[in-house]
Amino acid sequence: MAGGGKKHRLADSSDGARKAAKLSDHRQEQKEEEDSLTAAEIYYEEAGLQRIHAYFHKFATFAKGRWIGRTIFEVFSSEFRDRPSAYYESAIVKGIIEINNAQVQPSTAVRNGDLVTHFIHRHEPPVTTQPLSIVCETDEGLLVVDKPGSIPVHPTGRYNYNSVTKILEKKHGYPSLFPINRLDRLTSGLLLVGLNSNIARRMESDLAAHRIQKEYICRVKGVFPTGRIVCDQPIRVVAHKLSLNCVDREEGKPSLTEFELLAVDDDQLHSVVYCRPKTGRTHQIRVHLQFLGYPIANDPLYCNQEVWGDDMGKNGALPASQILPPATTPLLALAASVNVSAMTPAELAVLKSVPSDASEKVITSVSGSGDGGRKQKKTKMVGTTNTSFSKNESxxxxxxLVRRMEEWKTKQELAVLVDTPLDSEAPRKCDKCADPFLPDPTPEQLCIWLHAWRYSGPGWSYETELPEWANSAKEHIDRVKYVKEPVVD
Known part of the structure; x- marks a missing residue:
């Protein structure tokens, strides 16, 4: 028995290695196809935004155990419900969905070991046309970049070519990149990138040892107090999927940020503030400013009254009303029960007319329309997180509050779909993949007012121009600029 078990495990290991090698070959093939594209074939500008020509991207996976014996149509229509079942039937017939690199029929059964591929028609979100500028390139291979807001550093989620590394590769000709520090997608400013692994490791070591000083500029809500303000509240992650962090005196990690007022707007509504983080926690500046009562004024995460309540998280306070029903509005209930992107203009018109206190009957009538009056199967809304928690007290x-943030995000996504133009000049869906054409982001949605202004390290210092929203601080910036203190023997 023992010998037989060992043989079985060896066979499983060999099979796993074969599958891994096959997937690796597919990924290499995909990479070679992407590498062959030029910037002109990828990027274009329209209506003040940098856009990506829609393209097919090949996703591949081996059949899951629960798929075995089921038809390929049944697998996709039940497991991947972010698109209508009619799309999957059409995609299989057209060869967009394949098994073992061969075209099949919707009735084809999935077998053990089958490689299932899906050529996804990708529509990347547009980003700013503000150029990704090179501040400096050193002989050692350090690339210093000024990143605009709206562009993520790495390919992530719906962003691939509209990312810093891909733009540097396709538009600037850098084939091998090793990002050293990170900036959130909506944050602008200095980004350190290694052109080789040696400089990247050295700079990462300097960052970890606090030998690199980072200086930021931000624009906050309210009139910030004068003088040097220090916040040393410990920070921890509350919800990974939401990238939500908080001050937690019991479980947070040590964090310290220095702030100083630079300028107050004439209307007394906003202040431009200098920030010097001494530690590097995720969202540290944003969380500390919220705790002090002066959140970054256009921060959708930490300056959101609908989520945080009137106190906006000042002093770590949670909203007074903490008990929320599972779906506080018909829109949110609908997000959990129907694929909005598959709805007809008539159905969307009904949805738009639903008042905030409408009954479940109205929701049922909307979600059941177009399906013979039968209520549709539940569909997970794109972006819904369903965050789980460990059971500790904090x-x-x-x-x-996390559920409140989840509901707010779901409502924003649903509102975008509902507001999508329905007229013939702006078709609601792509004719290749049935994805809805979403409205463009507004200029205010492309960035938050947080800018990585200046980085200094052993023997070097780099800085960028201040963004337009911080113009009032230009005459005051030199008085706060960090100067490394001399070493005293």
Whole structure:
């Protein structure tokens, strides 16, 4: 028995290695196809935004155990419900969905070991046309970049070619890149990138040892106090999927940020503030400013009254009303029960007319329309997180606020779909993949007012121009600029 078990395990290991090698070949093939594209074939500008020509991207996976014996149509229509079942039937017939690199029929059964591929028609979100500028390139291979807001550093989620590394590769000709520090997609400013692994490791070591000083500029809500303000509240992650962090005196990691007022707007509504983080926690500046009562004024995460309540998280306070029902509005209930992108203009018109206090009957009538009056199967809304918590006391306390943030995000996504133009000049869906054409982001949605202004390290210092929203601080910036203190023997 023992010998037989060992043989079985060896066979499983060999089979796993074969599958891994096959997937690796597919990924290499995909990479070679992407490498062959030029910038002119990828990027174009329209209506003040940098856009990507829609393209097919090949995703591949081996059949899951629960797929075995089921038809390929049944697998896709039940497992991947972000698109209508009619799309999957058409995609299989057209060869967009394949098994073992061969075209099949919707009735084809999935077998053990089958490689299932899906050529996804990708529509990347547009980003700013503000150029990704090179501040400096050193002989050692350090590339210093000024990143505009709206562009993520790495390919992630719906962003691939509209990312810093891909833009540097396709538009600037850098084939091998090793990002050293990170900036959030909506944050602008200095980004350090290695052109080889040696400089990247050295710079990462300097960052970890706090030998690199980072200086930021931000624009906050309210009149910030004068003088040097220090916040040393510990920070921890509340919800990974939401990238939500908080001050937690019991479980947070040590964090310290220095702030100083630079200028106050004439209308007294906003202030431009200098920030010097001494530690590098995720969202550290944003969380500390919220705690002090002066959140970054256009921050959708930490300056969101609908989520945080009137106190906006000042002093770590949670909203007074912590008990929320599972779906506080018909829009949110609908997001959990119907694929909005598959709805007809008539159905969307009904949805738009639903008042905030409408009954479940109205929701049922909308979700059942177009399906013979039968209620549709539940569909997970794109972007819905369903965050789970560990059962410690502080996480349980934060649970209602996280659910409030989840509901707010779902509502924003649903509102975008509902507001998508329905007229013939702006078709609601792509004719290749049935994805809805979403409205363009507004200029205010392309960035938050947080800018990585200046980085200094052993023997070097780099800085960028201040963004337009910080113009009032230009005459005051030199008085706060960090100067490394001399070493005293």
């Amino acid at each position: 996480n349980v306390a934060w649970g209602p």
